[in-house]
Amino acid sequence: MQAAIRTRDLTKDFAVGFWRKRPYRALDRLSIDVAPGDVFGFLGPNGAGKTTTLKLLMQLIFPSSGEAEILGRPAGDIAVRRRIGYLPENPYFYDHLTAEELLDYYGRLFRIAGGERGRRVSAILDRLGIGAERRLQLRRFSKGMLQRVGLAQALLNDPEVIFLDEPMSGLDPLGRRDVRNLILELRDQGRTIFFSSHILSDAEVLCSRVAILVKGQLAAQGTIADLQAFHVRGWELIVHGVEDSIVQRLRGRARRITRIEGARYAIELGTESRPEQILTELIADGASLVSLNPLRDTLEDLFVRRVAEVGEGARAEGGHARG
Numbered sequence: 010m011q012a013a014i015r016t017r018d019l020t021k022d023f024a025v026g027f028w029r030k031r032p033y034r035a036l037d038r039l040s041i042d043v044a045p046g047d048v049f050g051f052l053g054p055n056g057a058g059k060t061t062t063l064k065l066l067m068q069l070i071f072p073s074s075g076e077a078e079i080l081g082r083p084a085g086d087i088a089v090r091r092r093i094g095y096l097p098e099n100p101y102f103y104d105h106l107t108a109e110e111l112l113d114y115y116g117r118l119f120r121i122a123g124g125e126r127g128r129r130v131s132a133i134l135d136r137l138g139i140g141a142e143r144r145l146q147l148r149r150f151s152k153g154m155l156q157r158v159g160l161a162q163a164l165l166n167d168p169e170v171i172f173l174d175e176p177m178s179g180l181d182p183l184g185r186r187d188v189r190n191l192i193l194e195l196r197d198q199g200r201t202i203f204f205s206s207h208i209l210s211d212a213e214v215l216c217s218r219v220a221i222l223v224k225g226q227l228a229a230q231g232t233i234a235d236l237q238a239f240h241v242r243g244w245e246l247i248v249h250g251v252e253d254s255i256v257q258r259l260r261g262r263a264r265r266i267t268r269i270e271g272a273r274y275a276i277e278l279g280t281e282s283r284p285e286q287i288l289t290e291l292i293a294d295g296a297s298l299v300s301l302n303p304l305r306d307t308l309e310d311l312f313v314r315r316v317a318e319v320g321e322g323a324r325a326e327g328g329h330a331r332g
């Protein structure tokens with residue numbers, strides 16, 4: 010199957026410094042494949058190179074080396090650009106325009122015919138929950154509303170592949186939920202979504218696959234399950250109906266014992282202990298089981314660990330090789 014998005018050794022060096030320019034590698038040989046229909050989370054901490062990658066894919070900047078393809082064509086291909094949508098990190102709009110005027114303007118750029126354009130603009134404004142504000146000048150819009158205008162703009166041409174740079178940024182919890190539902194709806198329509206974020210929980214609930222970028226380098230890539238599967242960090246056993254003195258006998262064998270309320274306890278066990286054994290003992294002493302769950306690494310943990318590993322790697326090589 011042809012990838013919807015494909016990069017090979019994509020690299021970007023910026024020239025930094027005032028008097029004496031030196032190269033700074035913002036993206037280092039990135040190779041990723043995004044399958045059609047994927048919701049692909051492009052994760053990384055601030056400064057990792059996410060926006061740089063998106064700009065390279067949009068041809069707003071050009072690579073120092075390497076290749077990028079969208080829908081099987083070079084990223085700069087004109088025919089491809091009609092089939093993609095892009096929400097920039099900080100969308101900037103002519104703020105004397107109204108939401109409707111702005112979208113109409115973008116619609117003209119895409120050469121969508123008059124009647125159809127009007128219909129699409131109004132449908133999309135309604136879908137994004139800013140239909141009532143269509144005649145309001147953008148300078149009166151809140152940050153969250155502007156983000157919705159940005160999304161509307163990215164979807165106007167009915168794109169097959171949608172690039173979103175931090176789509177949830179600046180949104181309150183309700184707004185985040187709306188955008189999340191919108192992304193799932195777009196996925197159900199068969200579109201491919203590539204979005205960047207440093208908020209891992211957004212990726213956890215949305216993505217089929219993720220890539221983690223740290224300091225311009227790909228630190229991990231796979232399904233969320235792939236990345237977490239091998240990291241059972243221990244167990245959480247919740248029991249109730251047991252006396253304190255009995256639970257306290259486990260002190261040496263448990264990582265942590267917390268009384269939740271009354272005779273209900275959360276007992277955290279390490280990977281070295283056998284939860285079945287401990288549970289059997291507790292039940293013999295009159296406890297009942299509430300739940301037993303493996304404690305897995307979250308994406309957050311993975312992220313923090315990879316950041317630390319890449320940091321150590323750089324120190325081991327004798328400092329930052331990028332000058």
Ligand SMILES: Nc1ncnc2c1ncn2[C@@H]1O[C@H](COP(=O)(O)OP(=O)(O)OP(=O)(O)O)[C@@H](O)[C@H]1O
Nearest residue numbers: 023025035053054055056057058059060061062207
């Ligand atoms: N035009 C530029 N000139 C010089 N350096 C740049 C330029 N654009 C980006 N950089 C540097 O490249 C690195 C990656 O930046 P980028 O904006 O891609 O990060 P990001 O992952 O999007 O971060 P954030 O989460 O903060 O948006 C940063 O160190 C940044 O300072």
Ligand SMILES: [Mg+2]
Nearest residue numbers: 059060061098
């Ligand atoms: Mg960015």
